[in-house]
Amino acid sequence: MSSVEASLSRLLELPGVTGVSLIDAVTGLTYGDAGAGGSDPVECGRLAEFVETGLNAAGAQGELESIVITGSRRQLVVATVPRRGDPLLLTAALERGQANLALVLHHLGLYAAEVGA
Template identity: 70%
Template sequence: MRRLLEVPGVTGAALVDAVTGLSYGRSGTGEMDAAECSRLVAFVGDRLHLAGAQGELESMVITGTRHQLVLRALPRRGDPLLLMAALERDQANLALVLRQLDLYAEGAAG
């Protein structure tokens, strides 16, 4: 996760259990409430399924005027994991951050 902090604009990263919100690791100073983010991802995923969406929720981007929060689901056997990254909006390249999270997810799965 520390490598994610090398991406310009990323102020914090965390890896949590997507069901319980239990934190497995955290780096940086970005403000992220792991349990609340887990509940939010579950809520949005449920609503997408009710609306007829197929497949699993992969990622979410929450954008504020100064900050962004990126949530990336990492499926696995048992409870899925949730990789979270806090960003300074004016310093971060969102596409680059999403790509780095995808690379992290590929490494975690393989």
């Protein structure tokens, strides 16, 4: 297990989190993942680019922070990791009935700050 995967696995301790990944938003390269139920890294990159383009067209200032996709039983959170070079995305798959979305977003933000530093 790589050090990235070991640090990602800490996020699996959060209630309802079933899988996490750290990916390159441009190439789709996966730097590490832990758990199960993740999503396609290339599609997450495309989704983040699409949403950010839409926000910018609507006049939003600043960069995209996160995207939450909610289904009846599962949720997907895609959070950006600010850094120089290609942007990174931190994704988390959640069991909706077990997860505390605010808590997960908070911990993803803390992890993103660690990785982006």
